[in-house]
Structures are given as C-alpha cells and as structure tokens.
Amino acid sequence: MLYDSPFKDINHGGIDGVFGDETVKFRILSIIDQINQNAVVA
Numbered sequence: 001m002l003y004d005s006p007f008k009d010i011n012h013g014g015i016d017g018v019f020g021d022e023t024v025k026f027r028i029l030s031i032i033d034q035i036n037q038n039a040v041v042a
Contacts, residue, residue, distance in 0.1 A: 002015040015028070
C-alpha cells in the first residue's frame with residue numbers, strides 16, 4: 001500500500017522517497033495503525 005499509488009506516482013521509492021525522514025514515516029504509519037484499529041472496532 002505505501003509503495004503503490006499515490007506515493008509511487010510522486011516518487012519511485014514509494015513512501016521512502018516521498019518522506020525521507022524516518023520520524024515522519026513512523027508518524028504516518030502510527031496514524032494508519034490508529035485508523036485501522038478504529039475501523040476494526042466499528
């Protein structure tokens with residue numbers, strides 16, 4: 001998912017190419033995990 005469109009449309013490296021900073025990538029992954037957890041509960 002994070003190495004496909006739309007990230008891959010912006011940079012061939014996917015999320016690594018779009019967000020080079022490890023802290024930013026970790027935060028994005030944390031937000032996605034929270035969304036997924038909320039979706040399971042609902």
